[in-house]
Amino acid sequence: MRDLVIVGAGITGAAVFRASARAGLSVCLLDRGRAGGATTAVTSGLFHGGLRYLPYDVATSYAMCLEISRLLAASPGLLKRQVFLWPVYRHHRLGMGLVESLMECYDRFADLRSSPGHFRLSASRTIDCVPAIERSGLIGSLSFDEWRVDVCGLVQGLLAQGRAAGGEVLEGRRVVAFVARDGRIMAARARGLEGRDAEFHARVFVNAAGPWAEEVAVLAGSKAVKLSLRRGVHLVIPHEPPRCGLIFPEPSGRYIGLYPREGEFWVGPTDDPQEGSPDQLAVTPSEAQRLRRSLGTILPGYPAASGRTVAGLRPIFRQFMVPGMLSRDYRIIDHSREGIGNLLSAVGGKLTSHRPMAEDILAAVLPKLEKPAPPPLAVSGGGLASRLLATHNRFASAALSAAMLAYHAMRHAVSRPSALRGDEGFRQAYPDLAEAPSLDQGPHREVPGFEPGADPGAKPGA
Numbered sequence: 001m002r003d004l005v006i007v008g009a010g011i012t013g014a015a016v017f018r019a020s021a022r023a024g025l026s027v028c029l030l031d032r033g034r035a036g037g038a039t040t041a042v043t044s045g046l047f048h049g050g051l052r053y054l055p056y057d058v059a060t061s062y063a064m065c066l067e068i069s070r071l072l073a074a075s076p077g078l079l080k081r082q083v084f085l086w087p088v089y090r091h092h093r094l095g096m097g098l099v100e101s102l103m104e105c106y107d108r109f110a111d112l113r114s115s116p117g118h119f120r121l122s123a124s125r126t127i128d129c130v131p132a133i134e135r136s137g138l139i140g141s142l143s144f145d146e147w148r149v150d151v152c153g154l155v156q157g158l159l160a161q162g163r164a165a166g167g168e169v170l171e172g173r174r175v176v177a178f179v180a181r182d183g184r185i186m187a188a189r190a191r192g193l194e195g196r197d198a199e200f201h202a203r204v205f206v207n208a209a210g211p212w213a214e215e216v217a218v219l220a221g222s223k224a225v226k227l228s229l230r231r232g233v234h235l236v237i238p239h240e241p242p243r244c245g246l247i248f249p250e251p252s253g254r255y256i257g258l259y260p261r262e263g264e265f266w267v268g269p270t271d272d273p274q275e276g277s278p279d280q281l282a283v284t285p286s287e288a289q290r291l292r293r294s295l296g297t298i299l300p301g302y303p304a305a306s307g308r309t310v311a312g313l314r315p316i317f318r319q320f321m322v323p324g325m326l327s328r329d330y331r332i333i334d335h336s337r338e339g340i341g342n343l344l345s346a347v348g349g350k351l352t353s354h355r356p357m358a359e360d361i362l363a364a365v366l367p368k369l370e371k372p373a374p375p376p377l378a379v380s381g382g383g384l385a386s387r388l389l390a391t392h393n394r395f396a397s398a399a400l401s402a403a404m405l406a407y408h409a410m411r412h413a414v415s416r417p418s419a420l421r422g423d424e425g426f427r428q429a430y431p432d433l434a435e436a437p438s439l440d441q442g443p444h445r446e447v448p449g450f451e452p453g454a455d456p457g458a459k460p461g462a
């Protein structure tokens with residue numbers, strides 16, 4: 001009999017597959033479709049520290065930055081640097097001072113991300129980098145960088161390493177039932193594409209079905225998995241991307257991103273609740289329209305109408321929080337509390353956190369196989385954020401985030417920002433970006449009222 005059957009071959013299942021095969025377990029990974037073809041395939045493709053989550057969940061941002069530092073050391077060729085600009089306009093709700101305070105908080109983790117930190121760019125330098133950008137009302141922009149990954153290549157790499165260590169991957173096998181006896185699952189019953197069922201016996205089962213994790217747990221008779229599914233739609237524009245990614249607001253005021261890829265770029269993602277089963281996910285015309293309109297506000301000359309849409313669901317574990325402040329941390333649910341002794345469910349998490357999540361799942365699997373668990377990952381780095389991370393205390397993390405942001409906003413209000421963090425600093429940090437002639441000429445328009453060379457940093461707090 002096998003040691004382990006994993007249900008779901010997204011990034012989470014693939015990472016658990018690799019970790020367990022390398023730990024010497026006999027393991028089989030089942031997916032109802034193509035490995036990595038569901039949520040994982042439609043992510044923004046970033047390994048990031050979660051600038052968006054920083055104002056309310058510094059512990060998770062810190063954990064993701066820590067993971068980036070580990071990954072950069074372990075697999076330096078896997079990630080590619082991606083520079084983003086956050087343009088600030090006169091009519092924007094978030095002014096230069098507030099955005100820069102947020103960047104200063106994020107700079108605290110810059111070393112972990114191997115980043116030079118943020119820079120404050122004048123309007124003219126912003127236009128040099130992205131000539132097609134809307135110029136009317138542009139004050140300047142703030143730059144920061146993240147890491148980009150080939151998501152498909154990452155999943156295939158994990159599967160190849162797991163197979164090389166003796167693991168088995170079966171695609172097109174949908175788990176439709178579990179066979180149980182005396183409080184233990186004996187087998188997962190999976191239906192092939194041709195409609196025939198087969199049973200996969202194992203001593204332990206891991207539910208890594210992402211947005212379907214609640215449905216898979218119910219098949220095992222468990223009600224312990226509760227998800228808050230959030231829709232994420234991207235618009236995919238088949239056009240040479242700008243050299244920098246962009247962060248900008250939708251007409252509603254919520255911020256989205258523009259993510260450069262090979263020969264195209266993605267705009268989004270949206271963040272709305274999903275009603276009903278994950279199988280009912282479909283992009284509505286108004287979602288697509290919203291993204292097209294948003295792109296038109298920042299890159300007015302781009303062919304937004306030509307874009308297709310892709311959608312996925314964030315499998316966030318249910319928590320008592322307003323929707324805009326849901327933690328992207330992960331949870332591992334041991335169903336033995338409900339009398340199912342050999343089932344674990346993995347919920348939440350990010351592409352960025354796939355490795356620590358897999359290591360934690362393996363640490364929970366091994367004792368069930370009466371094998372010694374590896375020592376827990378050291379939460380190194382010191383400081384309050386790392387201590388908070390160890391406690392998983394959401395409210396303490398939110399309080400520390402608010403305190404950090406307030407401190408940086410106050411410091412910003414009383415001191416002049418450093419000149420080293422302006423156009424010249426940006427040029428030195430990213431010489432290729434700042435010097436090379438732009439590929440992206442976009443539409444050239446004279447905009448009345450635009451003053452080339454205006455320095456946004458002359459007075460903070462705009």
Ligand SMILES: Cc1cc2nc3c(=O)[nH]c(=O)nc-3n(C[C@H](O)[C@H](O)[C@H](O)COP(=O)(O)OP(=O)(O)OC[C@H]3O[C@@H](n4cnc5c(N)ncnc54)[C@H](O)[C@@H]3O)c2cc1C
Pocket residue numbers: 007008009010011012013030031032033034035036037038039040041042043044045046047048173174175176208209210211212216231232233234269311312313314315348349350351352353
């Ligand atoms: C729009 C969007 C953008 C994102 N961008 C980023 C980003 O840039 N960076 C980042 O770090 N995170 C990002 N995330 C979050 C993160 O990528 C996801 O949380 C994560 O990829 C989910 O992976 P998963 O393996 O849990 O789920 P999935 O990839 O959905 O994998 C679950 C698998 O289970 C299979 N399955 C389901 N039911 C069954 C069954 N009964 N039998 C067999 N197989 C089954 C499915 O076919 C699927 O392949 C994003 C999320 C979304 C939605």
